[in-house]
């Protein structure tokens with residue numbers, strides 16, 4: 001999806017208003033945004049105008065092969081949106097949602113050829129953000145190849161370590 005910057009600026013307030021609030025002390029979480037340097041710069045300006053700033057940026061890292069393996073196996077319920085994986089978290093009956101009995105299908109975005117293109121887009125457009133946020137001292141690298149509980153614990157540790165009194 002291409003979002004033009006002028007539209008992005010207009011969407012920014014709405015995005016922040018709708019972002020997931022943190023349990024204590026307020027704040028917000030942006031998931032999968034910004035994805036490009038211009039978006040990051042627009043976000044920084046928008047936050048600055050509101051007297052806000054980012055406390056941290058989490059970079060979830062995983063090797064390409066593992067990314068492809070995980071995403072290619074993903075299946076989504078066409079009725080309730082529940083997510084499964086044919087390798088790691090299978091439904092009780094193949095192709096059928098445990099929760100609602102709906103049909104599971106693979107999103108077009110999750111096909112291997114599309115994933116390869118998404119990885120190329122990541123490298124050309126999103127990867128520069130690592131340097132951008134690293135220079136600002138905001139970047140925290142999370143090893144996303146670990147099991148979900150370990151990744152969740154690491155994220156919780158990083159969030160707990162943030163000095164939110166500033």
Ligand SMILES: [Zn+2]
Nearest residue numbers: 077080097100
């Ligand atoms: Zn379902």
